[in-house]
Amino acid sequence: MDLITPLQLSSLEPVGQGAQKLVFRHPDDPRVLVKVVNPRFIERRDRKDRFYQKRRRIGHHRAFAREMIEHLASRALTPGRLAPCPHIQNILGVVDTDLGAALLVEAVLDEDGNLAPTLRDLVESGRHGHRSRQALETFLDWALTSNVLINDLSADNLAWHPDGHFVMIDGLGDRAGIPIRAVSPWLNRLYKRKKIRQLREEIGMEKGPGRSRKAVAVAIAIILALLGLIATQLELLLE
Numbered sequence: 001m002d003l004i005t006p007l008q009l010s011s012l013e014p015v016g017q018g019a020q021k022l023v024f025r026h027p028d029d030p031r032v033l034v035k036v037v038n039p040r041f042i043e044r045r046d047r048k049d050r051f052y053q054k055r056r057r058i059g060h061h062r063a064f065a066r067e068m069i070e071h072l073a074s075r076a077l078t079p080g081r082l083a084p085c086p087h088i089q090n091i092l093g094v095v096d097t098d099l100g101a102a103l104l105v106e107a108v109l110d111e112d113g114n115l116a117p118t119l120r121d122l123v124e125s126g127r128h129g130h131r132s133r134q135a136l137e138t139f140l141d142w143a144l145t146s147n148v149l150i151n152d153l154s155a156d157n158l159a160w161h162p163d164g165h166f167v168m169i170d171g172l173g174d175r176a177g178i179p180i181r182a183v184s185p186w187l188n189r190l191y192k193r194k195k196i197r198q199l200r201e202e203i204g205m206e207k208g209p210g211r212s213r214k215a216v217a218v219a220i221a222i223i224l225a226l227l228g229l230i231a232t233q234l235e236l237l238l239e
């Protein structure tokens, strides 16, 4: 594989796409994905935020920088071990492409060699069964107890490995200007607990506090309406 000549991606069809990146198969090795920041995202961001454009030292590559740092943090926990943590996407390096700098990552593939389904795909197609539910609990236990920082624990960012475990393929790191969670394990856990709760709500595993609060509000409104009705009836009776 030639890692020095810039890759030509603009004529290829992306195999994956989220809010921020375009994901391509590496032309020389289908086990490798090439992630670039979507040029449309850059354009939109720059138009909206001139300050962002001028001041950010790492600019639009911040998402890559965050992923890299968490990748290294997880490796630091197990020095000397060759295989990276099974729960986060393996990063292979940074290369140049005709769409800008790109992150090379190991693809999570299904048994047929296609991109593995995400947790969202499993849920939406009714394939989120006993095995993947148990694997999700194992993943969430790891997410909570490990030192990694997480900012976007959405169902799109968890790929289902055919071995039966989930791999976080995006959403690692801290987006905050002052990254206090990196120095406070307590705050980090607190934040991750919230993210885990939100993920459970997203995939319908738990009633969200939002929904239960809404239910309480509706119940109070009904009780008040009933009390109002009784009061008017009493008034009519006493007249």
Ligand SMILES: Nc1ncnc2c1ncn2[C@@H]1O[C@H](COP(=O)(O)OP(=O)(O)O)[C@@H](O)[C@H]1O
Residues within 6 Å of the ligand: 015, 016, 017, 018, 019, 020, 021, 022, 023, 033, 035, 089, 105, 106, 107, 108, 109, 115, 116, 118, 156, 157, 159, 169, 170
């Ligand atoms: N390592 C990977 N293995 C398998 N699929 C991946 C991998 N990385 C990304 N994808 C696919 O590409 C999509 C978009 O990638 P992602 O890195 O999440 O971009 P974005 O930042 O735009 O959300 C994912 O939802 C997933 O379907």
Ligand SMILES: [Mg+2]
Residues within 6 Å of the ligand: 018, 019, 156, 157, 170, 171
């Ligand atoms: Mg994503």
